[in-house]
Amino acid sequence: MPLNSRPPRRIAIIGSGFSGLCLGIQLKRLGIDSFTIFEKADRLGGTWRENTYPGAACDVPSFSYCFSFEQKTDWSRKWAPQSEILDYMEDCAKKYDLLRHIRFSTEVVGASWDDAAAVWRIRTAKGEEVLAEVLVAGVGQLNRPNMPKLRGAENFKGVSFHSARWRHDVDLTGKTVGVVGNAASAIQFIPQIAPKAGKVYIFQRSANWMVPRNDLAYTDDQKRRFARNPLRTRLYRWLIYFQHEMNWPVFRRISFLSRRMADAAETYMRTTVTDPKLREALVPDYPIGGKRILISDDYYAALNRENVEVVTSGIDHLDENAVVTKDGRSIPVDVLIYATGFESTAFLAPMAIRGRDGHLLQDEWAGGAKAYLGISVAGFPNLFLMYGPNTNLGHNSIIFMIECQANYILDCLRKLDETGASAIDLRRDVMDEFDAIQQKELQHRVWASTGKSWYKNDAGRITNNWSGSTIRYWWKTIRADPKLYQLEIRRSSSISEDAAATAADPAHRAA
Numbered sequence: 001m002p003l004n005s006r007p008p009r010r011i012a013i014i015g016s017g018f019s020g021l022c023l024g025i026q027l028k029r030l031g032i033d034s035f036t037i038f039e040k041a042d043r044l045g046g047t048w049r050e051n052t053y054p055g056a057a058c059d060v061p062s063f064s065y066c067f068s069f070e071q072k073t074d075w076s077r078k079w080a081p082q083s084e085i086l087d088y089m090e091d092c093a094k095k096y097d098l099l100r101h102i103r104f105s106t107e108v109v110g111a112s113w114d115d116a117a118a119v120w121r122i123r124t125a126k127g128e129e130v131l132a133e134v135l136v137a138g139v140g141q142l143n144r145p146n147m148p149k150l151r152g153a154e155n156f157k158g159v160s161f162h163s164a165r166w167r168h169d170v171d172l173t174g175k176t177v178g179v180v181g182n183a184a185s186a187i188q189f190i191p192q193i194a195p196k197a198g199k200v201y202i203f204q205r206s207a208n209w210m211v212p213r214n215d216l217a218y219t220d221d222q223k224r225r226f227a228r229n230p231l232r233t234r235l236y237r238w239l240i241y242f243q244h245e246m247n248w249p250v251f252r253r254i255s256f257l258s259r260r261m262a263d264a265a266e267t268y269m270r271t272t273v274t275d276p277k278l279r280e281a282l283v284p285d286y287p288i289g290g291k292r293i294l295i296s297d298d299y300y301a302a303l304n305r306e307n308v309e310v311v312t313s314g315i316d317h318l319d320e321n322a323v324v325t326k327d328g329r330s331i332p333v334d335v336l337i338y339a340t341g342f343e344s345t346a347f348l349a350p351m352a353i354r355g356r357d358g359h360l361l362q363d364e365w366a367g368g369a370k371a372y373l374g375i376s377v378a379g380f381p382n383l384f385l386m387y388g389p390n391t392n393l394g395h396n397s398i399i400f401m402i403e404c405q406a407n408y409i410l411d412c413l414r415k416l417d418e419t420g421a422s423a424i425d426l427r428r429d430v431m432d433e434f435d436a437i438q439q440k441e442l443q444h445r446v447w448a449s450t451g452k453s454w455y456k457n458d459a460g461r462i463t464n465n466w467s468g469s470t471i472r473y474w475w476k477t478i479r480a481d482p483k484l485y486q487l488e489i490r491r492s493s494s495i496s497e498d499a500a501a502t503a504a505d506p507a508h509r510a511a
Helices: 018-029 082-095 186-193 220-228 230-245 255-272 276-281 299-303 398-419 428-442 470-476
Strands: 011-014 035-038 108-114 119-124 129-132 134-137 159-162 176-180 199-203 308-311 315-318 322-325 330-332 335-338 352-354 383-385 423-426 485-488
Touching (some): 011 108, 018 082, 176 186, 255 299, 299 308, 383 398, 423 428
Parallel strands (some): 108 352, 176 199
16 A cells, blocks of 8 residues: 655665665655665665675575565575675666665764654764654664774784775785684685685684585576576575574574584584594584574585684784784784674664654663664654664574565554654553563573673673564564554644755755
8 A cells, every 4th residue: 555645755764785775665666756765885785785705695595585575586506695695686776766766975973853843853974964754774783893802903013804894905815814703704704715825813712503504506497497487486485484484493492403403513513623622612602593503514624724723712912913812822913804793782873863852862772772673662753773673583584574674664654644643653661561571582592591692782681683483573563553652643844845855855965
């Protein structure tokens, strides 16, 4: 059902990753053009634009890591490489005429809710102000690299960079490379750089559970059959979805299934890694699923190379040309690569988002980010989040969650149109009750029994992961219940047309 607001409601979307593109496409499919996507970079793509390290690829099968309404049938491999995913995103933007809605090189630094006018006053890094009735944050959880605070880092004279800011101008041939971290990014690029590097030292803080990827290339014949038979392709996609959804009980700490998966993972490691001492260092000390379960066909094999060494004693400090470990060992390195993940729990930072009465969102989230279904926050009318707090998954495709969120946001906009309301604001009691239930459930999930992880903030609150199955999330986001919100009919006409800097006009500039 189309949204028939008159005049068109202006919608500002922050970020052109999968979330921003998904919502933009769905708006276009409804015939809505009054939106702008603000992108701080000069190219769309989000995390798939940023992460260009060697071997970068998805850890969800290709056929489920694309929009259900825009199924790609000619993936080159079962697990798509970064460049192919980025190409897919750009193809979607072109097909659905999104590029004219994107303001590239425009960073949003803050936004304030104007209660009298029922609009968001959005500020950019260029000093502009843009007004929009609806603000959607599609910046996700993995967009700001986490740089560890290592003592003496400022003294290091070699080349150093984060894996999400890969230095393609740095030739690693024959170099001694230190890698800080051994998780999702590291296990992809280490097998790529090890054959050319002189020596690779992997500084491992803790071991990770890992299962084989079992990657394969699709043949031309398979691609043709997928393209000719949409039903076959859709069934294949659903098969992948349900295969992954069947892993959900592991995260509920169902002991039989957890033991079965852990045994399989440990068997894979022990039959691949040749050094008995190294094998023991690669056995995690936490339940499987407590941190991200990694997938790789070649990481363990790379550890067997004579020029690769796993260092487990911990980093004490850096000096001018070496990493000094806690046991006093000084390891000279030419290049230091930080594979240390992202600042995942400080949602929407560093943007300053102010809701009613100037209340800062960061203050609202002082104890940890929270939102109803990861989408709505009480006291912040007409603000919607995508891939927000407690919507991350450990077992299935985040694209599924993003599509659910887009559907829910569109239904909220329908409620505005159907009632003639100017603002929709989540009730405080609804958010508090939802969060209490969510956190109680999360205490019975495997992540609660694990120490430090990117799923938790410093206080130990699980801020990132959804507590249930994806089927449950889909059911909860089919429709927006208006009883959970305050719908306010207060549209103001006090702002002149000239002052109303429309978010629907990418060419608009305001002082």
